[in-house]
Amino acid sequence: MQALTFQGKGKVTCEEVPDPKIENAGDVVIKVTSCAICGSDLHIYDGVMPHMHHGDVLGHETMGEVVEVGADVTKLRVGDRVVVPFTIACGECFFCKRGLFSGCERSNPDREVAKKYWKNSPAGLFGYSHMLGGYAGGQAEYLRVPYADVGPIKVPGGMTDDQALFLSDIFPTGYMAAEHCDIRQGDTIAVWGCGPVGQMAIRSAFLLGAERVFAIDCVPERLTMAAEAGAECINFRDCDVVDVILQRTGGRGADGCIDAVGTEPSAMTSVDAMIDQVKVLTYIGTDRPVVLRQAIHACRNWGVVSVVGVYGGYIDKFPFGSAMNRGITIKTGQTPVQRYLPLLLDHIVEGRFDPTFVITHKGKLEDGPDLYRAFRDKLGGCVKVVLQP
Ligand code: NAD
Ligand code: ZN
Ligand code: ZN
Incomplete structure (x- = not known):
């Protein structure tokens, strides 16, 4: 598949990378329909986010259609349209039970790396450094979503990608x-x-x-x-x-x-x-x-x-x-996105909040490198970039 990858400070490229697969019974794989570039991606792009490897797939604001479902997933089926929170959470640990999903103790398999910096470790995040799990990101054609019964929320029929996408991060944040x-x-x-x-x-x-x-x-x-x-x-x-x-x-x-x-x-x-x-x-x-x-x-x-x-x-x-x-x-804090989803989805459905106002630029994955630059340098009035693979 095609994906945007980190290639060192100031360098993002659109590359052919292996398709993601179900790795655990709680995973789903989604076919990405929309994803966005975030100010958090700029910390990576600017070279101030440590433990990014060349070739890592970027992106944590993603939505799409479920195309594969792990054996233990009960809430999602092939064909469901979902938005994926950028915070990966198990749903069962001390923090998840308190609704503090971005503190999840189980979703960051590389906890020791984070502990060297911060003495303790937060949750894993998509496309955000090996300090935070080293998960492949969602600026790609497909994304593996772990703990799929906890994270993704189904998008109501009739709601557009543009209306739903920012539930993944910036609206809850x-x-x-x-x-x-x-x-x-x-x-x-x-x-x-x-x-x-x-x-x-x-x-x-x-x-x-x-x-x-x-x-x-x-x-x-x-x-x-x-x-x-x-x-x-x-x-x-x-x-x-x-x-x-x-x-x-x-x-x-x-x-x-x-x-x-x-x-x-x-x-x-x-x-x-x-x-x-x-x-x-x-x-x-x-x-x-x-x-x-x-x-x-x-x-x-x-x-x-x-x-x-x-x-x-x-x-x-x-x-x-x-x-x-x-x-x-x-x-x-990093936002415990999952706890805000029901309320904020409701605000969008009921017309109290329309997050689409922020979109100024759209493109395909291959436009990603140019649009990273436009977003970082605020070229052409760029405020928010949405990519449609
Ligand atoms: P952005 O880079 O587009 O926006 C930052 C803005 O700050 C820019 O418009 C810039 O001109 C402005 N700025 C720079 N210096 C300033 C100053 N001295 N005074 C006032 N404004 C100044 O990024 P964004 O997507 O809006 O994200 C903003 C921040 O939120 C980033 O640090 C990002 O990593 C973070 N973020 C946090 C979470 C979370 O869960 N806590 C989630 C998403 C993003
Ligand atoms: Zn973000
Ligand atoms: Zn947890």
Whole structure:
């Protein structure tokens, strides 16, 4: 089959790779009808996600039709149309039973690699490094889906791929980012990053009752998209973001601050520190990462800083004193996508949320290398890319 593969920093190619097969009785194989490129894929593309091997198949936002079913699968049949959560979860372990699927203790077979970095291990993810299971990704014609009774959700007839696809990641992630802010009617939320995740977070914040949302970025098309949702835009190149937010909230700060940016590769000052013989990405001795610091400083006393932007390593000069003395709660995590699916599917079906607004670019798998570049460099107003193999 054809698939997009990682070939080193800044290099993605469309290659012929072996078709996936059922490996365990709980697996299904799907024929991919739509998949997307995510900001998380850019961390791989930018070379800041360790333990990616040349030739690894990329992609974790995928949907399609079930074409093969393992012997133990009870909920899916050949021909079902499904969206696949990017988080792989067994459904039975300590964390899965609590609905914390992205903490699954059984879906990452390479746990020791993650433990070298993080002392413990999260769940496995599709197409996202051998620290997180080394699973082949879904920017491909076919995808093997482990624990198929736990992850994929059936798409109702009549719902288009474009409406359903973002249930795999960015809609639940943006929603969780907002939910973590414990929004009350009338609250003010600030969102750093108007990429696809930030866009979902902005609209989710309004859905959950926010009265005002500040949207922070520097890309004009992305700020415009945020303004169309009713957000007040702040271009971080034109001003001191923290000052502006404090001014516009009467000196108090935003009730919730969402980091939908994550690792800023240009700010990594040391990518060669070694811990337990593993390279560790570190922000050292700079004022970076800008976003996390601004989010803490712009948050009101006893507010929430909600971090969904992905970080890999260590952060120097983290303003923990400001957070502690002002009672700030920091919430974060890879999204336990499965727990949000029933609710968010309902929001789409009932017309309360239409995630399709974010799509600006479409192509085939072979357009993938060009579209990775367009998405990373924000060319031609690119906000979200959907590929149809
Ligand atoms: P993206 O790269 O398209 O968007 C990031 C945006 O941040 C860009 O528009 C960029 O211009 C903006 N930005 C850069 N520096 C900034 C600054 N200093 N202030 C404000 N904005 C700034 O990516 P995306 O797809 O929207 O994803 C965003 C983040 O969310 C990534 O780190 C991604 O890995 C992460 N993510 C996390 C989860 C999760 O489960 N927690 C899931 C999906 C994505
Ligand atoms: Zn993603
Ligand atoms: Zn589990």
